[in-house]
Amino acid sequence: MDWYSIVKLLHILSATLWVGGGFTLMVVATLADRAGNIPGTLQAMRATGELGNKFFAPMSMLTLAFGLVMCWFWAxxxxxxxxxxLAGYAMTFCIGMFVFKPTADRMAAMVARDGVTPAALAYGQRILRAARFDYAVMLVIMSDMVLKPTLHDFAVLAGMVLVLAGGVALALGRPRRLAPSAA
Known part of the structure; x- marks a missing residue:
């Protein structure tokens, strides 16, 4: 086994934890939202804020660090x-630090102060909409890492643009109104 294989493994492991953990939270929040489960939705949003600096930021930084090491020494x-x-990483890291974390913190403070209000629920919706775009970016990054496109790979690059456009459309689409189900 060589050093490149070890660094590559660590890069993939940290990326898997970062992307997979966030995707799981997004799915849990979306399922709770669609079921009208306000407490479940709020818990997923709170977890996003709580895990931001403790888990997601460190995993994303490790992913970047191991990727940079591979670039520096080998690629x-x-x-x-x-x-x-790198551009995708910068975009998703900024979404995490400047959208997810502060929005989840504001929502949690609002719920602690005023209880579950429409304004607090709107913060949860903002997080879910941003997550849709964030995971479009993540899909592009993962595809990019596997397919390694060049300027001549028009179909792959066009596909990446379409995925990003879909993420923008989902993020800017009409938000669902959080309300408890009648059942």
Whole structure:
């Protein structure tokens, strides 16, 4: 076994924990939202805020660090797929730090102060909409890392653009109104 294989394994493990953990939270929140389960939705949103600095940020930083080590020692920084991956990482990291974390914190403070209000639920919806775009970016990053497109891979690059456009459409789409189910 060589050092590259070890660093690559650590890169994939940290990325799996980061992306998989966040995706699981998004699915739990979406299922609770669709069921009208306000407490479940709020719990998923609270967990997003609580895990942001303790789990998601460290896992994303480790993913970046191991990726940079592989680039520095083995792959270089000039290939298109590496640049796409770095741009995608920067985008999703910023969404986490500047959208998910502060929005979840504001929502949690509002619920603690005023209880479950329509304004607090609106913060939860904002997180879910941002998560839709964030995971479109994640899908592009994962595809990019596997397919390693060049400027000549028009179909792959066009597919990535379509995935991002779909994420934008989902994020900007009409939000569902959180309300308890009548059942």
């Amino acid at each position: 270089g920084f000039s290939q298109l797929w590496i640049l796409i991956g």
